[in-house]
Each structure stands twice: as C-alpha cells, then as structure tokens.
Amino acid sequence: MKTLTIIGAGISGLVCGIYAQRSGWQTTILEKAGNPGGVSTSWKRKGYTFEGGIHWLIGAKSGVPLNDIWTETGALRENNPVFFKDPIYTLMDGGVQLDLRRDLRTLAKFAPEDRIPLAIMRFHVWCFTFFHSPVQDLGGLNVRHPRGFSLMEFIKMGPAVLLTPLLMSFSAGRYIKRFRNPHLRRLLEAVVDPQINALSLIYTLSSFTSGDSGYPEGGSLRMAQNMADTFTSLGGRILYRTPAVEVSHKGVRTEDGIMQSDAVVISMDARTAIDKLFNPRLEAPWATRMRRKLRTAQCMFIALGVKTDLSERPRCMQIVLGEPLRAGGLEFGTLTVNNYSRDAEYAPEGCTVLTCILPGPSYVYWKSAREAGNYLGLKQQAIADFICILSMILPEISGKVEVTDMATPLTYERYCDTFEGSYMSEWRPWHFCANAPIRLKKGLYFTGQRTAFSGGLPVAAETGRRTAQTLCKDFGAEFVSRNG
Ligand SMILES: Cc1cc2nc3c(=O)[nH]c(=O)nc-3n(C[C@H](O)[C@H](O)[C@H](O)COP(=O)(O)OP(=O)(O)OC[C@H]3O[C@@H](n4cnc5c(N)ncnc54)[C@H](O)[C@@H]3O)c2cc1C
Numbered sequence: 001m002k003t004l005t006i007i008g009a010g011i012s013g014l015v016c017g018i019y020a021q022r023s024g025w026q027t028t029i030l031e032k033a034g035n036p037g038g039v040s041t042s043w044k045r046k047g048y049t050f051e052g053g054i055h056w057l058i059g060a061k062s063g064v065p066l067n068d069i070w071t072e073t074g075a076l077r078e079n080n081p082v083f084f085k086d087p088i089y090t091l092m093d094g095g096v097q098l099d100l101r102r103d104l105r106t107l108a109k110f111a112p113e114d115r116i117p118l119a120i121m122r123f124h125v126w127c128f129t130f131f132h133s134p135v136q137d138l139g140g141l142n143v144r145h146p147r148g149f150s151l152m153e154f155i156k157m158g159p160a161v162l163l164t165p166l167l168m169s170f171s172a173g174r175y176i177k178r179f180r181n182p183h184l185r186r187l188l189e190a191v192v193d194p195q196i197n198a199l200s201l202i203y204t205l206s207s208f209t210s211g212d213s214g215y216p217e218g219g220s221l222r223m224a225q226n227m228a229d230t231f232t233s234l235g236g237r238i239l240y241r242t243p244a245v246e247v248s249h250k251g252v253r254t255e256d257g258i259m260q261s262d263a264v265v266i267s268m269d270a271r272t273a274i275d276k277l278f279n280p281r282l283e284a285p286w287a288t289r290m291r292r293k294l295r296t297a298q299c300m301f302i303a304l305g306v307k308t309d310l311s312e313r314p315r316c317m318q319i320v321l322g323e324p325l326r327a328g329g330l331e332f333g334t335l336t337v338n339n340y341s342r343d344a345e346y347a348p349e350g351c352t353v354l355t356c357i358l359p360g361p362s363y364v365y366w367k368s369a370r371e372a373g374n375y376l377g378l379k380q381q382a383i384a385d386f387i388c389i390l391s392m393i394l395p396e397i398s399g400k401v402e403v404t405d406m407a408t409p410l411t412y413e414r415y416c417d418t419f420e421g422s423y424m425s426e427w428r429p430w431h432f433c434a435n436a437p438i439r440l441k442k443g444l445y446f447t448g449q450r451t452a453f454s455g456g457l458p459v460a461a462e463t464g465r466r467t468a469q470t471l472c473k474d475f476g477a478e479f480v481s482r483n484g
Contacts, residue, residue, distance in 0.1 A: 001026045002475055003261035006254050007244040008276075010038025010416070011457055013267030013449030014227040015464025018073045020265075023472050028261070030254060032243040032268075037224030038416050039423045046403045048305035048353050053220030054337070055084065055357075058133070058207050058458045060214035065135035065147070067262035068313045069461045072482045074230030080222050082214035084337065089336070090314035092393065098183050099314075100190070102209050111181035117178075121202075124163060128206035131160035133458045135235045135465065141473045144480045167199035170429050175201055178215040185236045189316035190336050193297075193359050197429045200454060218345065243417075244268075247277045247444070263471055265462070270436035270450040271296075271419035287432035288452070292351065292478045296422030300328050300358040304384050305403030308396050310341040310352040311399060326391050327406065328362030337390065354397070356386070363409040363420040368407040370410060380404050424455030438467050442474045 002018050006013045009031035021027045035041065040053035059066025060082040070076045087099035098110055104125065108118050129152075137143045139373045155376060167175075173194030179185050192200045207213035216223050239254075246253040251260040266273050271294055274282040317337045324331045342350040369375045391398040407420025426436075435453070436446040447467035452459050465481075472479040 002263065002477070004028070004263045004265065004471070005030065005259050005261040005274075006091055006267055007247075007252065008032070008267035008448070009036040009224075009228065009238055010267055010448060011040050011224065011227070011460035012464040012467075013038075013067060013222065013265070013421075014231055015073050015461050016265055016267060016447050016468045017231050017236050018227065018234065019465055019468035019479070019481060020471060021231060021236040022483070023468065023477050024480070025263075025471070025477070027231075027236045028240045028259065029231070030242045030244050030252065030259070031238060031240050032417060033242050033415050034249050035224070036228035037220055038236065039412055039418060040224060040460075042219045042221040045303075045305065045405055047348045048303075048351070048403050049219070049221075049234065050303035050305075050353060050354060050470065051219045051338070051340065051346070052301050052407060054215065054223065054457065056204070056207070056213045057216055057223075058456070060084075060212050060216070060460070061210070061212045064212055066133050066458055066461060067460075068147075068481075069135060069465055073227050073461075075223050075227050077214060077226055078217040079235035080216040080226065084211055084214045085315055087314065087316075088208050089190040089316050089318045090189060091183055091190070091318045091320070092314075093183055093186060093458060096183050097314075098187050100187050102211070104205070104209060107184060110377070111179065111184045114179045114181050114184060120178075120219075120370045121175075121205075124167070124202045125206045125209055125444075126185070127159035127163050128203055131203070131206070132157075132212070132460055137479070138466070138469045138473055141469055142312060142478045143469075144478055145482060163198060163202075167198050167202055168429060170198055170199035171195055172198050174198065186320055186334060187318055188396045190316075193426075196414045196427050197273045217343070229441055236307075244277065246279055247273075248279070262475070263445065264417070265445045265447055265467055265471070267446075267448045267467075269416070269418045269422075270446045270448070272417050273446075274436070277418075286437060287435055290436065291354035293434045294419070294450075295426040296361075296363075296420045297359070297426040298361050298363050298420060300362055300382070300424045301355065301407040302358065302383060303353065303355045303405045304387065304390075304397070304401050306345060306352045306354060306397045306400050307351060307402050308400045309350050310339050310354070310394070310396065311337050313341070313394065315339050315342065319390075319393050321389060321390075323389065325385055327358055327364035327385065328360070330358070330360040330362055332358055335386075335390070351402075354390070362420075363413075366408040366410045366421075375410070381406065382406060389454045395413065418449075424449050425453075426457070427454045438463065439470050439474070445471060 413421035
C-alpha cells in the first residue's frame, strides 16, 4: 500500500483524500485548523450558528456530473437534504420589493420596458441549462467506474460553449447596464460581483433556474464533517491542529517531526504554499506568473444573532441603502442579507441569524489597522454601523441583537492561511490568473483553488478528484470512485 500525505482538510483535500483512500492509498491529512472544511465553514456562538461558507452549492441536482462527486464523497446525505430557495433574492428598495425567482419570466411583468433585454438574458441562461462543469477521467488511467461522456451531452453543451467567449469579454456590471429599470439592475447585482465577467452572472443564474444550485441543510460544517467521516471510515487519518511547515525531498515537516510518504498533495492555497512551504521558495515560471498576475477575491463577513422572529421577512434580501455603509475602507450602497429565521437549527426558538458578505479588497486596510493597533476597534465600529443601518430597514431588530461576529480577510488568513485572506481567485473579463499545475513532479501535486478556473466549491471538488486520478496514474494504481 502506497502512502500519501495531504496538506489541508478543505473541500479539495477531503475530495482528493477520499478518492485516494478508496483507490488503495494509506492517506494522512494534516490540517492547521481544528475542523474540516477550510474556508467553507460555519461556527457556533452562544446558541447561534453562523453560516460563513456555502450559500449556493452547485451540483446539487442529481444526474449532473458534479453531483456524483458530492454523493461519492458522502458530502450530501440524508442528514443534509438540499433546499432550493425561491425566491432566490428579494430586492428591498424603499417601498419597492422585487423577487428574483427561478422562473425568470416573472421579471418581465415588473419591468415591461426591459422585455427585450430580459428575453435575451433568458435565452443566454437557457443556453447554459445543459452546461455542467465537466468531470472526466484522465486518458490512460485504469478506472474501475469509468465516466461516460455521450455525444448527446456534448451537443447539448454546444450553445453554452459558443456563447462563452462573448460573455467572458465584458463584465457582469456591463451586462446589467442593458436594463433600464433601476430596481431590476439592483436586483441582478446581488447575483455576482458586477466587476467579474458576465459569464459568471449567466452561469450562476442558469444554475439557479435549472435547480442545479441549492443549500444543503446544516450548512458548510455538516457537509465538511460528512466528508471527513467518509474519509476516516475508509481508514484515512486526519491530524487536526497540525500545520505543515515545509515540504522537501525528505517529506512534510510539521512541528512534531518529518512525515514521510510516497506522495504529497498540497491542497492549502497554492499561492501561499509557493512562498512558505518550500525552502528556498518555488521559482518555477508558473509560480512567477502567479505572483505577478493573481487577483484575489476577498470579503468581510458580518453575522448577527437577533432575539426576534424574522420569518415574515424574505430569506435573502438585497437591500438598497439610503446612506452607504463604510467598512474595511470600502463603501456599500447595497447589502445582501441572509435571513436564517426559517432554519430551525440556526438559532434558539424565536430568534434569528442574519449574515452579510461584504465583497471587495479590504485586506490591506485591515492589515494596516492591525499594525496600527486598532483592528478590533475598527471591527466593532463596522459592526455597530452595520446594525445601525440595518435597523433602519428592519426596525424589528432594533435593540434585539444579542450576538455579533465579524470575519475580515485577516481572519481567513489566520485560520486557513489563504493568500491575502481570499477565498478564490477573481475572474475579470479576459483576465486569466496563472494557476498552479496539478502535477509538479511524480509524487508532488497541487489541488484546490488556484489550480483551475473559476473558483468555489465546484473547483475544489473537480480538482480534488483530478489530482487523485493524476496520482493514481503516476503510480499505476486503479482509480476507484465508489464502493462496490
Ligand atoms: C463567505 C464565503 C462564502 C462562500 N460561498 C460559497 C458558495 O456559496 N458556493 C461556492 O461554491 N463557494 C463559496 N465560497 C468559496 C469556497 O468556500 C472556497 O472556494 C472553497 O471552499 C475552497 O476550498 P479549497 O479546498 O480549495 O481551499 P481551502 O478551503 O482554503 O482549504 C485549504 C485547507 O488547508 C489548510 N491549511 C492551510 N495551510 C496549512 C498548513 N500549512 N498545514 C496544514 N493545513 C493547512 C486550511 O486550514 C484549509 O483547511 C465561499 C467562501 C467564503 C469565504
């Protein structure tokens, strides 16, 4: 039996570990943090659960290729059935309330002046209905359960493939500007960051409307724990609070000594790894390109535990502010607020969790704040401003907030060592970040974010599987994806 060490028990490390373990490797995962899941995580505070990871799980629909990875790795089970939100977002702009529903035709009733651009958008979304992140087997690999890819599937993906270059050439914000109705524009801005390319907007909308994107009940932590359980039930071992310090020809060095194995997979952020894990640091051409070209997607995350029932309010509110919120050196004219009042497990009875992601490059701001010694003070200020602004829109929370929490890019950096505290690479129009290769040499591999476009859990899953296949191919092992 060959031995394998994986650095990181994020989603990509777990996927890779499960497939490797099933394929006959004796696998140990070293994890810096105390939990599995990496940045895909939720945590508890005084009886409230804050969901700081999954908002949309692509591949939630059975029958699509990515769903096979989620089921084979035990990520989706009876204990976390997938829930499909509808409406997906609700715009709240003064007295106006507008739903983004899975049936996009409802928007035309609200904005008849945009009938034509809406019809075009529905056509674009339809083109992507049959487009699924490809999950394929490596050529020349011995696979016990080969994946088929029929000509029909290929033909169905044709319209999406033809549209892709066009949609990649301009931003989601520019796509949204075609609409004349200002409320409609604001609503669509909730779907993806308007600065990234229009392809992401259309692909995400299509995954909502086709039912491929949902929320597994119990959230990020339950899903990651399910995967960790699958891994350990197959005989794999996870060493929590055990950071890898260095990778060399001798093996992986931790604070407790050297771990020797036949192969090593680096699933921690590759951009961090090329600077920190190698001595001297990695200087391959792709690493230099990565240092130069990487644009990171960063965010702040605010969570409130509120002693009131908000089940009359929408699940996901796109709130237009009269006065912008200032936080992390950025300004926000709208807030996307998730309301977990209908999820019984998230808060004590009669109470609610509200969360909000504030996207944008705030790493430098928070780093300077820490160096100046006012990091905590500025965080408290940002939370207080957030509550104050939100209370004007949702007066029922006024004076009822009993627990607060905020993560900044420095939080993600501290817990998961992601570069600039980011959670994926940013994909702007025609901007290609340099990715790390899956295979550095026989016995040394990368996986996860920074090894493929575009990002998020689909990339973590697909690259985790691809890395396990590459490893099996290199060592002449059979790749086994499921029991039996
Ligand atoms: C607020 C938020 C919301 C999100 N929402 C979604 C969503 O709705 N849908 C979606 O698809 N994606 C979403 N994402 C993105 C998604 O969660 C990530 O892209 C994905 O989980 C990254 O997985 P990964 O395994 O590649 O990396 P990571 O999660 O970064 O995993 C790497 C692991 O390596 C560990 N590690 C680091 N250094 C070391 C070391 N030296 N030794 C040992 N271990 C180490 C880390 O602790 C971590 O566990 C969201 C992210 C955030 C932050």
